[in-house]
Amino acid sequence: MQLTEGLEYRDGRLLFEEAALEDAADKFGTPLYLYSPELMLERYARLKADFRKLNALLCYAMKANSNLALLKELAWAGAGVEVVSGGELALALKARFKPSKILFSGVGKTRAEMRQALDARIQTFNVESHGEMDALEEEAARMGVKAPVSIRVNPDIDAGTHRNITTGKAENKFGLSIPDALAAYRRAARSWRLEPIGLHAHLGSQILSPEPYRRSAKVLAKMIAELEEDGHLVGQVDIGGGFGVPYGEGERLDTSEVAKAAASLSTPGRRVVVEPGRYLVAEAGILLTRVQYVKRTSDRTFVILDAGMNDLLRPALYGSVHPIVPDRLRPGRPEPLEFVGPICETSDTFGVFECAEPAPGDLFAILMAGAYGYSMSSQYNSRPRPAEALVEEGKLSLARKRETMADLV
Ligand code: LLP
Numbered sequence: 001m002q003l004t005e006g007l008e009y010r011d012g013r014l015l016f017e018e019a020a021l022e023d024a025a026d027k028f029g030t031p032l033y034l035y036s037p038e039l040m041l042e043r044y045a046r047l048k049a050d051f052r053k054l055n056a057l058l059c060y061a062m063k064a065n066s067n068l069a070l071l072k073e074l075a076w077a078g079a080g081v082e083v084v085s086g087g088e089l090a091l092a093l094k095a096r097f098k099p100s101k102i103l104f105s106g107v108g109k110t111r112a113e114m115r116q117a118l119d120a121r122i123q124t125f126n127v128e129s130h131g132e133m134d135a136l137e138e139e140a141a142r143m144g145v146k147a148p149v150s151i152r153v154n155p156d157i158d159a160g161t162h163r164n165i166t167t168g169k170a171e172n173k174f175g176l177s178i179p180d181a182l183a184a185y186r187r188a189a190r191s192w193r194l195e196p197i198g199l200h201a202h203l204g205s206q207i208l209s210p211e212p213y214r215r216s217a218k219v220l221a222k223m224i225a226e227l228e229e230d231g232h233l234v235g236q237v238d239i240g241g242g243f244g245v246p247y248g249e250g251e252r253l254d255t256s257e258v259a260k261a262a263a264s265l266s267t268p269g270r271r272v273v274v275e276p277g278r279y280l281v282a283e284a285g286i287l288l289t290r291v292q293y294v295k296r297t298s299d300r301t302f303v304i305l306d307a308g309m310n311d312l313l314r315p316a317l318y319g320s321v322h323p324i325v326p327d328r329l330r331p332g333r334p335e336p337l338e339f340v341g342p343i344c345e346t347s348d349t350f351g352v353f354e355c356a357e358p359a360p361g362d363l364f365a366i367l368m369a370g371a372y373g374y375s376m377s378s379q380y381n382s383r384p385r386p387a388e389a390l391v392e393e394g395k396l397s398l399a400r401k402r403e404t405m406a407d408l409v
Contacts, residue, residue, distance in 0.1 A: 018394030031307035031386040039284035054266040061277030071095035140193040153181040159204035168203035202240025210257035241275035278371040285370020308341025310380040316347040327363035332356030
C-alpha cells in the first residue's frame with residue numbers, strides 16, 4: 001500500500017498530519033475533504049527553490065483548489081495567483097493576493113469580468129484571441145485606463161498527457177498560433193489602451209516529462225527574439241503550469257529540469273512566471289469516506305462508499321487512479337474489490353484495489369484528492385457538497401461547512 005506524505009499507520013490506525021482520520025470523520029461527518037496547509041506550503045517552498053535562480057514568480061492556478069483558508073496561506077507566503085473567472089478574482093482579492101501578482105487567463109472572459117479585473121488593477125490579462133483583445137481595449141478606453149496584456153501562444157506541442165487536459169495543440173481552443181500571437185503583440189503595442197508586457201504558454205495538465213517545456217521554451221525564445229528585433233520589450237514570459245504528480249505509482253515531474261528549460265528565458269529585464277495548480281495541492285488533500293454496503297455479485301465484489309463522482313469527478317472524467325486506503329489495518333486476505341459511489345451512473349467508480357473485505361461504517365481515505373477534487377464537485381443526484389477541513393499539527397478545524405438540503409433549492 002503506497003501512502004503519500006503526511007500519512008502513516010500508527011497502532012493500526014491511519015493518521016494524517018498527526019490527526020486520526022476517525023476523529024476527523026466523527027467531528028465533521030463524511031464524505032469530507034481534509035487538507036494539510038503545511039504540506040501545500042512545503043511543495044510551494046520546494047518549487048520556489050527549484051526556480052530560485054530564475055527569480056520566478058509562482059502564481060498558483062486556483063482552479064485546482066479555491067478553498068479560502070488555503071488561498072490565504074499561499075497569499076501570506078508571497079505567492080501570486082492565476083484566475084480564470086470573476087469569482088476566482090473575487091476570492092483572490094478576499095484572500096489578499098497582491099493585485100500586482102494576479103494573472104487572468106481564459107478564452108471567454110466577459111466584459112464585466114474585464115472591468116472587474118481592470119478595476120482591481122491586476123498584473124496581466126493573458127489574452128487568447130483577437131476578439132478578446134478588441135473587447136479589452138474598448139473596456140479599458142471606457143474606464144480611461146491601460147490594460148496590461150500577455151499574449152497566450154498556442155505552440156502546437158503535444159504534452160503527452162490525457163487528451164481532455166491537453167491545451168497546447170493547434171486543435172485546442174487555447175491561445176493564438178505563433179504568427180497570430182506575434183501580430184497580436186505588435187497590435188497591442190500600437191494601442192493607447194493596451195500595454196503588452198509579455199508572452200504566455202500553457203501546454204496542458206499532469207505533464208510528467210520536462211521535454212514539452214524545453215520545446216515550448218525554444219518557441220518562446222524565438223518569438224521574444226523576433227519581437228525584440230522589432231524594438232519591442234518583452235518583460236515577462238509565463239511558461240504556464242501543468243506540473244504532474246504521481247497518482248498511483250507513477251513518477252513525479254522533475255521540476256528542477258523545467259526550471260533549467262526556462263533558464264534561458266530569464267534575464268535581468270525579464271521575469272519568468274509559472275502557474276502550478278495541482279503540484280501544490282494534490283497531495284495535500286484526502287477525501288474521507290465511509291463504506292455503506294459491501295455487495296458480492298457473481299462477477300466481483302463492490303464496496304459502496306458514501307462519496308461519489310459528484311464529490312470527486314476525476315476517475316469518472318479522466319479515468320484517473322486515486323489510491324484508496326483503509327483507516328484501520330484489519331486481518332483478512334487482501335482481495336480485489338471495486339470501490340464505487342452511490343451515484344446512478346456506471347462511471348461512478350474509483351477503481352479496483354486490493355484490500356481485506358471491509359464492513360459497513362468502515363472508514364477509507366481517497367488519496368491525492370487536494371487538486372481538482374472539491375473545485376470540480378457538483379450537486380449531481382441532488383447531493384449537497386461535502387465539508388472541507390484542515391489539519392495542522394494534529395489539530396482539526398472546519399474550513400467550509402457541508403452543504404445542506406437548503407442549498408439544493
Ligand atoms: N495555467 C492555465 C492557463 C491553466 O489552464 C491551468 C489548468 C493551469 C495553469 C494549472 O494546471 P496544473 O498545474 O494544475 O496542471 N481538471 C483537470 C485539470 C485541468 C487543468 C486546467 N487548466 C484534472 O483534474 O486533471
